[in-house]
Amino acid sequence: MRAVVQRVSEAAVHIGGAEHARIGTGLLVLLGIETGDAAEDLEWLCGKLARMRLFPDEAGVMNLDINEARGELLLVSQFTLHASTRKGNRPSYIRAARPEEAVPLYLRAKQLLSELVHHHVRSGEFGADMQVSLVNDGPVTIVIDSRMKE
Numbered sequence: 001m002r003a004v005v006q007r008v009s010e011a012a013v014h015i016g017g018a019e020h021a022r023i024g025t026g027l028l029v030l031l032g033i034e035t036g037d038a039a040e041d042l043e044w045l046c047g048k049l050a051r052m053r054l055f056p057d058e059a060g061v062m063n064l065d066i067n068e069a070r071g072e073l074l075l076v077s078q079f080t081l082h083a084s085t086r087k088g089n090r091p092s093y094i095r096a097a098r099p100e101e102a103v104p105l106y107l108r109a110k111q112l113l114s115e116l117v118h119h120h121v122r123s124g125e126f127g128a129d130m131q132v133s134l135v136n137d138g139p140v141t142i143v144i145d146s147r148m149k150e
Helices: 039-051 099-116
Strands: 002-015 018-023 026-032 062-064 072-077 121-123 130-145
Touching: 002 039, 002 072, 018 072, 018 121, 026 099, 026 130, 039 099, 039 130, 072 099, 099 121
Parallel strands: 026 072, 072 121
Antiparallel strands: 002 018, 002 026, 002 130
16 A cells, blocks of 8 residues: 655645545645555554654644644545556556455545544545645655555
8 A cells, every 4th residue: 555645735636627625734645555455554554644743843843743733634546656667658557456455445544534633534536537736835745655664
């Protein structure tokens, strides 16, 4: 399971030209689910997201987690995070989980993050053609891979 986490001052998802979700200050999380990912990967990743200190304290040091900063979270599924670019010029997505495996994990991620993050948790729509806009604050961008946790 892989996540690209961006600290944002605002972010939004549009589907079919209409706004689907919007947050203010918080985290935009692009989540890629790989074949073989399990509930343990998801629980580890969601816990890491809730505890990661990416927001500035009164001294301007990144010392606050999303709850301490009263931040919001926008979760967006993105299978392209598991693209393989080793051969040729067309990425292969063979490592990305099929929908029957990925959808339950994505839905569980939304549920778990809603329990762990005390403020608004919004999401995109799995499998939809989405337009994501954001203002990256910092910029702060972190990549987390559950297979690299040890």
